[in-house]
Amino acid sequence: MQKVVTISLNGIAYQLEEPGYNQLRTYLERAESRLQDSPDRNEVMADLEQAVGEKCRAVLGPHKTVVNSAEIERIIVEMGPVESAEEKAAGATGSASADADAGAQSGGPPPRKRLFQIREGAMWMGVCNGIAAYLNVDVTWIRLAFVLLTIFSSGLWFVTYLVLMFVVPVAHTPEDRAAAFGMPFSTEELISRAKKNFEEFGDKYRWRREWRRQQRHLNRQFRHMNEQMRMATAQAQPAIHHAGRAIGMVFLPIAALISAALLVAFILALFSLVTQHTVFGWALPHGMPLWVGIVALAMLYIAISTPVRMIRHGGQQSAGYHPGWGAFHGLMWIGFVVLLFWVSYTYLPGVREVVDSLMWAANLTATTISETIV
Amino acid sequence: MDISEKLSPLRKGLLEFVILKIVAGDKVYVADMLKLLGPTEFATQEGTLYPLLSKLRREELVDYEWQESEAGPPRKYYKLTPKGRTQLSTLNDYWKNLNKTLADLGN
Numbered sequence: 049m050q051k052v053v054t055i056s057l058n059g060i061a062y063q064l065e066e067p068g069y070n071q072l073r074t075y076l077e078r079a080e081s082r083l084q085d086s087p088d089r090n091e092v093m094a095d096l097e098q099a100v101g102e103k104c105r106a107v108l109g110p111h112k113t114v115v116n117s118a119e120i121e122r123i124i125v126e127m128g129p130v131e132s133a134e135e136k137a138a139g140a141t142g143s144a145s146a147d148a149d150a151g152a153q154s155g156g157p158p159p160r161k162r163l164f165q166i167r168e169g170a171m172w173m174g175v176c177n178g179i180a181a182y183l184n185v186d187v188t189w190i191r192l193a194f195v196l197l198t199i200f201s202s203g204l205w206f207v208t209y210l211v212l213m214f215v216v217p218v219a220h221t222p223e224d225r226a227a228a229f230g231m232p233f234s235t236e237e238l239i240s241r242a243k244k245n246f247e248e249f250g251d252k253y254r255w256r257r258e259w260r261r262q263q264r265h266l267n268r269q270f271r272h273m274n275e276q277m278r279m280a281t282a283q284a285q286p287a288i289h290h291a292g293r294a295i296g297m298v299f300l301p302i303a304a305l306i307s308a309a310l311l312v313a314f315i316l317a318l319f320s321l322v323t324q325h326t327v328f329g330w331a332l333p334h335g336m337p338l339w340v341g342i343v344a345l346a347m348l349y350i351a352i353s354t355p356v357r358m359i360r361h362g363g364q365q366s367a368g369y370h371p372g373w374g375a376f377h378g379l380m381w382i383g384f385v386v387l388l389f390w391v392s393y394t395y396l397p398g399v400r401e402v403v404d405s406l407m408w409a410a411n412l413t414a415t416t417i418s419e420t421i422v
Numbered sequence: 423m424d425i426s427e428k429l430s431p432l433r434k435g436l437l438e439f440v441i442l443k444i445v446a447g448d449k450v451y452v453a454d455m456l457k458l459l460g461p462t463e464f465a466t467q468e469g470t471l472y473p474l475l476s477k478l479r480r481e482e483l484v485d486y487e488w489q490e491s492e493a494g495p496p497r498k499y500y501k502l503t504p505k506g507r508t509q510l511s512t513l514n515d516y517w518k519n520l521n522k523t524l525a526d527l528g529n
Contacts (some may be wrong), residue, residue, distance in 0.1 A: 133476070
């Protein structure tokens with residue numbers, strides 16, 4: 049079953065299958081942008097629409113009312129890339145280098161590479177997929193890096209994924225996807241890429257099973273390591289018990305405070321980066337995309353906070369493993385986080401601005417959602 | 423560099439001349455022009471032809487008139503203008519000279 053889109057080509061309605069419609073729209077949008085500087089743009093666009101309409105009509109009959117995607121694909125190939133007549137004349141009279149010629153054939157210079165979320169073949173939202181396409185490496189490495197960073201940051205790296213999920217645009221049209229790969233866009237390439245994606249689709253589930261198995265294995269190993277560490281500290285406990293107590297009383301609250309401050313600073317910096325493209329007055333270098341800034345910030349945070357977290361864990365272990373202690377420290381840490389948030393909200397006008405604008409956006413979203421539901 | 427690649431700009435440059443020659447006859451519809459050119463070296467596509475025709479019309483070398491068709495909306499039929507006819511004869515002369523030059527060179 050395919051969803052059908054009804055379109056009007058020069059005043060006559062046609063029904064196209066949705067994927068075909070997307071392709072045709074991309075083709076016509078591209079044609080329009082190529083004719084940007086041509087004084088005949090409107091006329092040529094109308095001519096092209098009529099030609100497409102005529103070709104659509106040729107495949108329709110009394111018992112066939114919908115133009116399917118394969119037919120649209122063929123029609124687009126038949127129409128050929130749209131080239132402005134002015135451009136062509138310049139290419140012919142000039143030195144007519146092979147490059148210029150090849151450029152005209154494939155439809156202009158390749159589009160600038162951009163970071164997109166690519167949902168096709170994604171594990172979840174396609175953030176890793178998009179980064180892999182952008183960096184032109186296998187997506188497995190990116191996923192591995194994300195998982196490892198998440199483990200080392202005890203889950204905080206995941207926040208980066210969530211932020212990227214909201215900040216990085218999703219590749220909807222074939223042209224977006226072409227830009228995500230930084231490849232020139234043409235129908236043939238589109239077809240070959242679609243075929244490849246389809247073949248990989250079958251492999252995906254097998255791959256996923258393998259992935260889960262590896263994760264279970266990793267989990268078992270971690271549990272084992274934890275067990276060993278606990279046994280080691282239990283053996284040494286009597287000797288360091290008293291010293292540990294003292295450390296626990298003085299040192300742990302300080303470490304908790306530092307760790308809380310780092311977290312608050314990180315979250316505020318992240319929000320300020322996303323909303324205002326600056327981090328505490330330090331603007332992103334010119335030409336650096338936002339997502340690079342986000343990833344760099346998260347890396348920095350993990351690099352700074354990991355030693356502190358290790359000290360806290362070590363301190364807790366040496367202070368004697370008492371369940372009450374752990375809970376107390378957790379609460380103390382949360383208290384610090386809340387306190388620091390409140391302090392920065394009250395005394396830093398920039399922070400208040402960001403938080404208020406976020407609240408406003410959240411409000412707006414909530415209102416929109418409730419209105420849509422009603 | 424491939425030989426056909428070398429000849430491609432030549433063909434492109436000549437396309438305008440070819441189109442003028444086609445519309446010099448009877449009034450023609452774009453689909454018919456494509457059909458006519460299909461088996462020749464000048465095979466082309468709508469994506470190229472429509473922009474070129476619009477440019478020629480802006481230069482007042484060709485013009486079109488609307489004609490009703492039995493199926494679908496009216497179609498544009500292209501024909502040569504007097505100015506186009508003058509330019510075509512200039513181009514024809516130029517081409518003849520070019521041929522002669524090419525034939526004479528190296529003899």
